Amino acid sequence: MNKTQNNKAWWLVVPVLILVAFNAFIPLMTVVNYAFQETFGDNVFFWEGTTWFEQVLRSGRFHDALIRQFLFTGMILAIEVPLGVGVALTMPRKGPWVSVCLVLMALPLLIPWNVVGAMWNIFALPDIGLLGYTLNSIGIDYNFTRQPFAAWMTTVVMDVWHWTSLIVLLCYAGLSSIPDDYYQAAHIDGASRWAIFRYIQLPKMKRVLTIAILLRFMDSFMIYTEPFVLTGGGPGNTTTFLSIDLVKIALGQFDLGPAAAMSLIYFLMVLLTCWAFYTIMMRNEEQ
Amino acid sequence: MGLSWMAWTWPTATFFVVVVLSIVVMGIWERFSPGGNPRRGIFGLDTTRGDRLFISWLGTGFINLGWLAFYGAPLWGGLFLSIGWFIFVFRYV
Numbered sequence: 556m557n558k559t560q561n562n563k564a565w566w567l568v569v570p571v572l573i574l575v576a577f578n579a580f581i582p583l584m585t586v587v588n589y590a591f592q593e594t595f596g597d598n599v600f601f602w603e604g605t606t607w608f609e610q611v612l613r614s615g616r617f618h619d620a621l622i623r624q625f626l627f628t629g630m631i632l633a634i635e636v637p638l639g640v641g642v643a644l645t646m647p648r649k650g651p652w653v654s655v656c657l658v659l660m661a662l663p664l665l666i667p668w669n670v671v672g673a674m675w676n677i678f679a680l681p682d683i684g685l686l687g688y689t690l691n692s693i694g695i696d697y698n699f700t701r702q703p704f705a706a707w708m709t710t711v712v713m714d715v716w717h718w719t720s721l722i723v724l725l726c727y728a729g730l731s732s733i734p735d736d737y738y739q740a741a742h743i744d745g746a747s748r749w750a751i752f753r754y755i756q757l758p759k760m761k762r763v764l765t766i767a768i769l770l771r772f773m774d775s776f777m778i779y780t781e782p783f784v785l786t787g788g789g790p791g792n793t794t795t796f797l798s799i800d801l802v803k804i805a806l807g808q809f810d811l812g813p814a815a816a817m818s819l820i821y822f823l824m825v826l827l828t829c830w831a832f833y834t835i836m837m838r839n840e841e842q
Numbered sequence: 843m844g845l846s847w848m849a850w851t852w853p854t855a856t857f858f859v860v861v862v863l864s865i866v867v868m869g870i871w872e873r874f875s876p877g878g879n880p881r882r883g884i885f886g887l888d889t890t891r892g893d894r895l896f897i898s899w900l901g902t903g904f905i906n907l908g909w910l911a912f913y914g915a916p917l918w919g920g921l922f923l924s925i926g927w928f929i930f931v932f933r934y935v
Contacts (some may be wrong), residue, residue: 581848584848584854584858585848585849587854588848588849588850588851588854589849589859591851591853591854592849592851593851598846598849599852600928601849601930602851603919604915605910605914605915606915608907608910609910609911609914609915612910612911619933647935661886664922713903821909822901823903823904823907826900826903827904830896830900834887837888838888840889
């Protein structure tokens with residue numbers, strides 16, 4: 556087939572470019588400008604050079620938030636990905652239960668972030684919440700408002716509850732694209748359950764799984780609302796992830812310069828991750 | 843409505859002009875030698891010129907942040923490393 560080369564089609568992209576200019580480029584440029592200056596309000600700015608970047612890069616507070624962020628993202632990926640794949644494998648492929656399962660799986664995804672946070676907050680309260688009260692009644696000392704470990708576990712479990720479904724649904728879509736012939740052939744060859752998973756199901760899921768991991772990575776890396784509502788970053792700073800810290804600096808302390816510098820560092824990390832995942836995905840597609 | 847809320851300064855404006863210029867140069871380069879010169883470089887990545895520009899700019903960001911974290915201002919060392927990185931990426935990656 557002959558492809559028509561016509562670069563005039565690029566003009567069709569102009570509306571999108573204008574939109575993106577207003578909601579992404581111009582704010583980003585402003586953030587870059589703020590990152591090099593100090594302001595006390597009233598649109599008066601003083602040049603500070605790279606002071607804020609040095610301050611943020613060398614501050615223990617930023618390092619701690621970064622470590623917490625990576626720990627959190629690593630933990631939820633380590634739980635959600637195997638769990639999601641596992642659930643997708645056990646879901647029925649045919650029959651009336653398919654729709655029931657799909658709807659049940661989609662439910663947590665439809666709940667707004669702040670509602671999830673509020674729900675889990677009430678659910679986990681030690682004196683009235685179902686989870687908190689039950690745990691304390693059976694003798695486990697649990698109080699997420701003052702125990703760092705309990706706060707972490709509650710945040711992680713909440714994220715797993717909210718987002719494992721996404722991985723399940725994506726993997727399920729990958730699994731349903733496998734024709735029955737593959738399984739019949741494997742059956743005739745006497746393939747074990749593990750061999751079927753390793754050589755038929757996993758390769759077919761590879762692409763959707765990469766997208767699922769990318770989505771979960773990005774989403775958990777910028778997580779804000781749920782832990783903010785649930786723990787408010789506490790107790791102390793133990794669940795203060797990058798975005799919560801950023802908002803504390805920018806809006807709590809009104810330190811626009813350091814906050815802008817931190818946003819740019821954050822942005823570069825996100826950009827690097829996106830690029831890495833994009834490269835991996837493109838390579839998978841070629842194979 | 844003025845642009846005072848954007849708090850423009852000459853250094854940051856220069857930075858954005860250089861970024862835009864690098865993209866314009868890419869456009870001109872593409873005009874004279876179309877196709878983007880795709881190849882597989884020493885990291886085993888398939889890249890075109892546009893990819894190499896992106897990798898260069900992204901790397902530059904991290905080089906300068908690293909310079910600030912370990913040595914601090916002024917950034918001349920970071921700048922020289924970045925130029926070296928640009929040449930390296932366009933030559934070998």
